[in-house]
Amino acid sequence: MYKKLLKRVFDLILAIIALPFWFIILVIIGPIIYFQDKGTIFYNAPRLGKNGEIFKMYKFRSMKLNAPDFRNEDGSTFNSEDDPRLTNIGKFIRKTSLDETPQLLNLIKGDMSIIGPRPDLPEHRELYEGNEERKIEVRPGVTGYNQAYFRNTVPWKERIQNDIYYIDHLSWWLDIRIFFKTAESVLKREDVFVTDKDNKSNNNTGL
Structure with a gap:
């Protein structure tokens, strides 16, 4: 009941309540x-x-125009506090997670849920192995199990397995715990950036 109906209802209600505050931002x-x-x-x-459908995820732009694409060795996007591609305001909105707030529009459209696996790039689907495609069984989230408890400290493949764990244990109580743990980690600004620069690599797919 929660997974099929109430989760979507709660997403809509909370997004509509938050929308006026987002307009101020x-x-x-x-x-x-x-x-x-x-x-x-x-x-x-x-x-x-969900189910592999491609959608446009909205964010505030935090990087300079025409910034090159850096990737970690596992294919995930490079993220560092001293990333030269970031604008001054970009560093601030990344640290405070304000760059993610336009995803309220994705919530209203039904592309995303408040809590769920963070969405991958379309080309990442070709890199899924074994049970990893299970990640797209549910709507992706503005935040999720990984973001709440690990932020950017675990490799991409490990994050996928954490996402599958979330899907297998999805419940109202788990979502509540993730929501408040996310709020705590955002306020403390914990593990926002990846510090290992040696993991980055270039490609042409865009951030």
Whole structure:
């Protein structure tokens, strides 16, 4: 009942309640992003959704225009506090997770859930092995089990197995625990950035 219906109802209710507060963030953050390099405010990233459907995930743009794409050895996106691609405001919104707040629009559209596996890039589906495609059995989340308890400290393949654990144990109580643990880690700004620069590699697929 919760997984099939109530989870979606709760997503919509909370997103609609949060929307006016997000508009305030947009009015403050949006012009700062634009005037730093006269670029677009949003970054619309293609991502894998439920059952493999591709959707546009909305974020505030935190990187400079035409920034190159860095990847870790496992194919996941490179993320570091001293990343030269980040704008000044980009560093701040990454640290505070404000760059993720436009995903309220994805919640309302039904692309995402508040809690769920973080969505992968479309090309990552080709790298799934064994049971890893189970990750796309549910809507991806704005936050999830990995983000709450590990942030960016575990490899991509391990994150997928954590996502499958979440799917197998999905419940109202688990979502509540993840929600408050996420809030705690965001407020403490724990493990926001990956510090191992040696894991990055270049490709042409975009961030």
